Amino acid sequence: MYPAVIRLQLHLPNQHSIQFHSNQNISDVLANDVNTKTMLKEFFQMNCVPELTGKYLYREFPQYFTWIQSRKEWVPRRSQNQVVGRIYVVSPSEGERFYLRILLNHVPGPKSFDYLMTVNGNVYTNFKEAAEIRGLLKHDDYVHHCLIEACSVKMPSSLRRLFVSILVFCQPTKVRELWDEFHTYMSEDYGRSISSNSEFITNKLLLEIRRLLHQYKKMLDDFDLPSINIAFLSDHPLPRIIEDELSIQISDEDLRCIEHLNAQQKLTFDSVIQSIMCNQPKLFFIDGPGGTGKTFLYRTILAHLRKRGKIIIAVETSE
Structure with a gap:
């Protein structure tokens, strides 16, 4: 309930959503200048004001300005109530949108998409290159930060899919360290009971990760992940109701x-x-x-x- 959380739009150039009624003419919709305005683009526009240039990150902006949806513009915040800005979480599998988000979280006061792709006077062709030149993709840091943030807002099932996307598309160098740190978050919906059931929960999680990897024609052995216990891969798996029972947490x-x-x-x-x-x-x-x-x-x-x-x-x- 407090503080208020302001969800910040995130879109690539010319790929924002527009809402209109079915009886409206598409040409009129596209010609309406109001439909070209978005929360992100108006943030860029505000940063063209000299006193704001290079001052705030995108997620910090709602602390000082209020978004007026009816007029699609940012205005100075009157109240002193604390608010938190949160950019929509993006999976690494979304490519450029993911790297745009990284730049917005580290570059204060950007004036445009091109501004974000410009480093030391050189304009790069995509957001990933710009993020690499800025040193934002060193080692597994950006993957680690992505998972930390996701743990606070995503359900375990979504975390599992995100983890698999990271394995497939980001090629992290320290997979086992990521597993050791985040596997408990990915299995929270399995519950926790006595310590003797921890192996069951781990194997159940690995089995789900293996199933998700198969969609990309990958296997657990392709990554530095623990192996599934052979006994767990019985030809006659336990019914779901018993699996759920074994993972019930005893208070x-x-x-x-x-x-x-x-x-x-x-x-x-x-x-x-x-x-x-x-x-x-x-x-x-x-x-x-x-x-x-x-x-x-x-x-x-x-x-x-x-x-x-x-x-x-x-x-x-x-x-």
Whole structure:
């Protein structure tokens, strides 16, 4: 809720989006000067003012100016409320748009697209060359910064796709270091439980990375990545519901529930656990009005058995 985040448009020259009604004439739409204005191009225009030249990065600009969408122009900000500017995240697979974003994050007060492609008086043919000459693509720094930012705004599934795009299109030199630092972020939706399940989660993530790499005719062995455990590649993989169960995170709160069971709850708990551990199948029916601790007891039983490595699938029925 606070501070406000201003999302900043990012587009290549003459590739911005235009909105219009279906009954409008296309020629009239293209001839309308208002449709040539964008948040980014007006940022360039503002930087032509001498006192602003070379002063602000694109992401810093909303702290001092407000974008008026109806007029498509930047005006000085009146309020002192803090705002954060964020340029749309771009995958390295998008090529020039990705390198344009890198330049905008490092070059203050650019006046045009050509300005960004000009270094030491030399005008280069594309944004990638300009970024390289400015030293913004040294080693894996730009890839590392890309992943750090993506971890704060993207879901794990998107992070996995981004990681694969980086492997295929950016050819990073230290793949294993990137893996070691970011693999936990890429598998957050798999959950975390006891330490014995960490290998399962790692193999599940590698399997997904392998599937995504296949789309580009690449393999895990083409990169410095861990190998998938052979046992994990069984001809009869676990059903999805059991995979999800194995990756459920056991909270410390649930593990401590056993210390707070009352006498009746403890009696029921011991009966259920004994039946399971002695492999004596039974059906237990727990009855009681709302608020007597039935759910508390269920949580305790589930946490205790999952801690022991048991596969517990919790379901419910309704009439």
